Structure formats: C-alpha cells, structure tokens
Amino acid sequence: MRFYRTLLRLYPTSFWAEYRDELCCAFADRTRELRGPFAALTILLAALADVIPNALAAHWDVLRQDLGYAARSLLRTPGFALTAVLVVALGVGANTAVFSLADFVFVRPLPYRDADRLVKLWQGSEVGRNEVSPANYRDWKAAGKETTSSFSGMGAYCFHAANLVGAGDPRRLETVQATPDVLPLLGVSPLIGRVFTARDAEAGQVVLLSYAFWQSQFGGERSVIGRSVRLDGVTHTVIGVMPPLFQFPNRSIEAWMPLVLREENFEDRSDTYLEVLARLRRGVSAEQARRELAVVSARLERQYPKDNEGIGALMLGLRDELSERARLLLIALCGAALCILLLACANLASLFLARGAHRARELAVRSALGAGRDRLVRQLVTETVGLSLVGGAVGVAAAVAGMPLLARLVPSTLPIAEQASLDLRVLALATGFVLLTGFAFGLAPALRAGRSNALDALRSGTRTGGGRTQRLRAALVVVEVAASVILLILSGLLIRAVWRIQAIDPGFVTEDVLTLRTTLPLPRYEPVVRRAQFYERVLEQVRALPGVRSAAYVTGLPMSHRGGIWPVSLTGEEVLPNDQNMASLRYLTPRYFATLGIPLRRGRDVAETDSREQPFVAVVSESFVQRHWPNQDPLGKRFHMAFDERTVVGVVGDVRVRGLERPSEPQVYLPYRQVEDGSIIGYIPKDLVVRTEGPSERGTPGLLPRIREIVKAADPEQPISHVRTMAEIVAEETAPRVTQLWLLGALSAIALLIAGFGIHGLLTFTVSQRAQELGVRRALGAQTGDIIGLVLREGLALALIGTAIGIAVAYAAARGMGALLFEVRPEDPLTITVAAALCLVTAVLGCLRPALRAASADPLSALRTE
C-alpha cells in the first residue's frame, strides 16, 4: 500500500492533492479480496498497471486544458503573444544560424577517418611557414619510418591544374598530385575502382575522379574505369571514382593524380612546393610529435647548412588553414548573436514581468475561486514554454532558410561543403537556447506571479507590480540598451573599415574589363615562339571584335594571382630573398597597362619587338623606383631579375597585387618573349584581359562566345576557365566583409528596435501606474512640459546608463578584433557618437508616447479612479 501511495506522486499535483486518499481507499478495497501465494506480486503489478497509464493520461488532460487556456488568453492579447514569439524567434534564429556556421567551420569533424589525428607539416622559419622541398619531405618521411616515430604515415601532394581533352569541350581541371600514401592516410575508400599504388607513383598517367566530375562529364557511368582522358596532352587512364562527399584538400579539386617524384626533384632543397600530410600515431601527443620533428630538422640543418639553415618543421592541424580574418569574422558574428540572445532574454523577461503584473488580479481571482497554486504556476509555465517553442520553431525555420545567405562566410580553404547544414547537435543547441529564453526568463515571472499573495492583489485594486518588479524591469532596459549600443558600435566600426577598404585605389580601372584564363599546356607550349603565335593570333582577333577597345595577356591578374615574387639584385650578385629585394614579377604582352588602365608615368610600354635578340627590358612600378633609385631618373637603370639583366624602359603606377587590405611588393613587368624556352614556366602569361566599350558584364551579348570561337580556332584543344570581370575580382575582396556587415547591420537594427520597445513598454507601464500621482501633480499646477520632462528624464536616465556600459564593452571587444578594423581605431569618435546618438534618439522616441499620454491625462479622472 505504501508503494501505491508513493506511485500516486506521478499524478499531476492538483489531481494528487484532490484524490489521493480516495484512490488509496478504492485500491485497498479492490485488492483486499486478493489471496494466495502471488497476492503481493499481483498487487504490485496491479498498482503499476493502474497508476502509470492513468497518470500519463491525467497529465495529458491537464496539458490540454492549459494549452487551451493559454491559447485563449494569448488570443485575447495578440500583441503580447506576437511580440514574445518574434523575440524568441529572433534570439533563437540568429544564434542557431550563426552557431551552426561556427560549429560547421570550427568544430564539426572533417570528412576523414580520425580527422583530429591528421596534421600538416610545413617548413617553418622566422618569416613564416612555407611548402616543403621534396628532399626534406623524403628525409622527414625516412625518419618517420623508424618504429618509435610519432607518425603512423606521411604523404605529400601539390596542386596542379591541367587542360582536359577528350570528355566534351576542352576544359581546365583543378587537380591534386599526391603520393600513394595520401588517400589511405585520409581513410576514405574509392566509390568504384582503386586508389594509387606504388607503381602508379613511378609511371604516373592514371587519374582518380571526384564524384561530381564523374557525374557531370561521364554521366555517372561505371564503365568509366579504364577509359582514357588526355590531360595536358598526355593520356591518363581512369582508375577510380571517389565517394560523393569526399573532398581533398578542398572542394574545388575535381581529380587526383599520382605525384611522380624523380631523382632530379630531390636535388634542390630550396625548391619548396609540396604540402605534407601526416597521421599521428595513436596515443602520441602533438607535443611529442613536435619534439621529434625538432630533432629531425636539427639534424637536417647540420647536414645541409646552406639550404636548411633556420628551417624547422612546423606541425599544424588541418583546421589551422583557416585565416585569422575568417576566424575573427565568425567570432564577431557569434558575439553579435549572443548580444541578440541577451537582448531577447531581457526583453522577454520584461514582457513576462509586465504581463505577470497585469494578470495578478486575474490570477488572484482564480486562486480565490479554488485553483491551487501549483495548478496556476503549471498553467503559466505551459503558456511560457508554449510561446517559446513556437518562437523557437519559427527561429530555427528562419535559420535554416537563411543558411544559404551565410555561405559566403564558409572559408573555401577547408574540406567542407559550401553551405553549413543543420545537424542534430545544432538542433540540440537551438533547443537549449529556447529553454534558456523561455524557462529562465518566463519561468521566474510565472513563479513570482504564483507566489504573490492572492488577497493582497485583490485588495490593492489595479496598483500591482511593486517596486522590486519595476527596478528589475529598469535593469533589463539598461541591458537592452547596452547590448544594442555594443552591436551598433561594432557594426559601425566594421562599416567604416569596409568603406576605407573600398575607397582604396587598386591602381587600375576596374570597370569594363572582362578577364578569362587560357592556361597553355606544357610541354607543347614550352617554346616561346609557339606561345607567341597563340597570343598574337588571339589578341589580333579579339582586338578586332566590335566593342573591344584593347586586349592583352599577362601572367596573373592582381588580387587573383597574389604571389609570384622574385628577388631583385642591382649588381648581379646572388642575393638572399628577403623583404627588401622581393618584387612582384609578371610577363605580359604589349597594351596590358592600357587595357587595365594602369597609368604609364614615364618611358614606354613593352613592345612586340622586345624579343630575345634585343636588349632585355623591363617596365617597373613607381614603388620599385622609390625603393632602388629614389630621386633619380630610373630610365636606363639596370637590375638583375629572373636570370638576366634588364634595363628600365618605363615606369607605371603601383597596383594592389596582394589585395586591397595588404601591402604589395613593388612590381616588375617583363616582355613575354624575353625568356628562354621552357624556363620560368610558372610565369607564362595565361590571363586574357579585354577592355570593352561599355559595361563588360559576363553576359556582354556575343562577346564571350566570340572570344571562345577565336581561342578554339587558335587551338581546338585549349580550354577557357575563370571567366570574370575585373569588377567581380575586386568585389570578391570585400565580399565576406559585406556579407558580415549585412548580418551585423540587420542585427543592430533589430536590437535597436527591441531596446526602443523595451523603453516604451516600461514607461507606458510606469505612467499608468503613476496616473494618480501625475494627476495630483497636474492638479497642483504642474505644466504639460513638466510632466513630459518627468517621464523623459526617467527613460533617458536608463538609456544613458545603458549607453555608457555599451560603449565600454564595445571598446573592449573592438580592441580584440583589430585585424578586422583595417586602421579604424576602436575608439573611433565618429562611430561612437553616431551609435550613442542613434540609441538616445530611439530612447526618446520610445519615451514620447507614454510622456504625451501622461501629459494629456485628465487630472480629475485620474484622481477619481481612486
């Protein structure tokens, strides 16, 4: 019987309190007749069978009633219900979206087996990290073969783009060449076919396809295995297809080929181009592995002092590829989302407190009519949680819908999909946010309302919600104002940063330039004369097209090809590469400067006549002159670069090669013919730039197809890739920032709105509470202005406190994101002033209606209500 009595606690408290004695009675009566050896067991089972289903059903009954009641009471105050749902949706939606993005980029495991044990090795020196030379890779790997090694495997790969012929139109294929160890290290098996073997690494000429490429070029036919494709003019056999979600090292790679390392590749230790991937042995810590690498590289340093001096081995996780800026961008967004959550919580708490105060009488009446306290609290909780759940569902739905908009913030350097997806963990997180907003900030007021003494409420008429509630609500308004000031200042600083970046002169005219890439395959195009034929033919015909003003070929476009630097020596003696003598190197055809709108300051452009038989010449940028011959006439000066002595024949304006936000090396431009056959192949001109008469959108009718025809006629096997306008390339520079700003801007606007409503709600309530006092004041002769001033002062005091707190926190936060601010100081007075002013204006607007209402109230009627 005691057991049954305990079980009865499973019923809803109200039911239990009402019927527990009778239930015991009836159960005792019913089981009294039971006799026999199994009576105890039968009673036990009967108790369980009786209580559990009925308790559940009773809970369901109560819930249904409460939901019905909540729905009715919320429908009576649709403004409140809608506001609450929107506020929760906002907080939950913003946080779900931003945190799933952060989770996706920072936390979620990369799509390889035991991805956290995979590391990348770099050659590290004081200047930073570098790719690895084949010889150093071989020595590291040899050391790793020892049984005590920290690594269970090591492999190397490098990026390689190849022209594909033999599967539809010729096209440019982004591939990776990898040693046979790499794919097994990742622990991913091919969907069909096989991966590379040691024999492939000697012979080459096989290829593994990505799933997407297999689908698009071969229609997903399984018979693709064994088919031949021609890559850069060499026949390769397809040996396998990787699974759909596999990407390595990032999503742009469409095929993998074996990396063939021959004896001659190991000769030059200073030629660094390999990316090295390794897997930590189980139970080995990163620290142990680092120590071991230090020992190995110290040995190599002693063995090869000339090349390896100061070169260590740097070990980084796969996620460390993420740039500092991308990381900060996301962290800033997370911070903003948390601000919104804080705001939503404060607002919700304020809303529920006000509602609790409004309903105190209703609750008191119900309580007086016999509703138990538990029953009332339970009903309020149902209402709160119901509202939060609806708001949460709306928020999550909005977050899912908004995910594609955030795609720009997913860094392309990581092997993850383009778009964050919602997974169970993020949903759990979202539920957490809902419970936090709903329970913590709805429950407290509910409990308060349940606790309040029924009789007191009835006795005090309408004057409810004592001083404590008011002070709490005032504090919440301060929090709301502070949060919105923080958001406003941070977005303001970032807007100023983007403006500054966008105002930077890139050094060329971005409008009306179409660019595309034709990478000439080697070894076919190793002879300069063969390349010259191609360029001449294409350029001559493109320049003749209607609507084309000029055209030229260049090694790489600014902001697209950021590297490509070479040491400069004035004397011809060999120099060690360092910050003081590196210059950006480009080979080009004549009229490149005119096409891109780079101003020619002195001398002349390169010419078709600048051939190998003529003196070697160069056009240099102003900063190059400034660095080497300040205050001298640069024309006719000589310097050594790229294996030959060059004479300066022209000076042009500087270009932001490395992008708008970074300083660039001085630039040197060399005529495309003044190079030996098969030499400096990394700098062969491949980008065609075309200046058009009007806007050169990619869709310029007829232009692109005509250029395609011209290229096809010049070389039917030559693919075209990277079709973009120069304006797009420049816009890409600030695209992630602009996306982030849109988000931050939207969040700040919403925050401001919420804070404004918070102030409005609080003051409206205070004014109605103080109607009598205000009436007395008016009756005693207070003017309209006095009353308005009284209410405004109260609102503005809160706004000022909030603004001060907000400015302090924003300053601290801004100092932490210096890398994003691009020379805008965290204490930027303009931004802070504008943000504070915006906030105060909003506060005044929020105060205005309640103030006017207070002023226009009839003193007599206010007094009469007493």
Add this chain to the structure above:
Amino acid sequence: MNDRELIENLLPLPPATFHILLALLDEERHGYAIIQDVEARTEGELRLSAGTLYRSIARMVEQGLITEVARRRTAADDPRRRYYRLTPFGTAVARAEMRRLSQLVRLARARGLKPETT
C-alpha cells in the same frame, strides 16, 4: 452555448463515463461502490481501475455531470470516502447518450443486422 449544444459537445461518451453515470442513477455512491456496481452490471466485463475511475470522476465533476455530496457518514464508513451523485445535467447527458445508442441500434436493425451470427 445552450444546454443542448453543451450536451452534444460531450457525445459520444467514453464507455467508462456512461457506466459511471448509470451507476449513480439510482443512488449516491462512493468510488469503490461505483467500481463494484459497474462490475456487477457488466457481469465482470468492465473492471474499472482506481486510476481510471478517479480520472473520469475528476473530468465529470469539471464537466458538471456529477457532484460531490456532503453525506452523513455511518460509523462503518471510512472517513476518507467521498460520495457522488448525478446532476440534472448529468442525467440529461446520460439520456442523450442512450438516445444516440438506441438510434444506432435501430439503424443497424433496419439494415437487417442481427446480434447473433446465424
């Protein structure tokens, strides 16, 4: 809402509710007495558990079908026992349910359905 609509809203009654109404037709009873009465009338076919009974009672009290009576307790009575009786509304609802059921039976008969399988 008038009485008719209120009654219509409650129909059809759950079997347990109908049986409880029947048990209270002739006299006031306490919970266990209701269980026994139902069991006796249905020849043991319907044995209400305590939980089911009181959940039904709670709902029926709220719906106004039955009401608790303050009844003089005999010496033999357990003081924890509470007695219930039908309200006029409860009687009306029981009648309406009966009408509904007999109408159903009439309809089935008219289609030639017989309870016994022949």
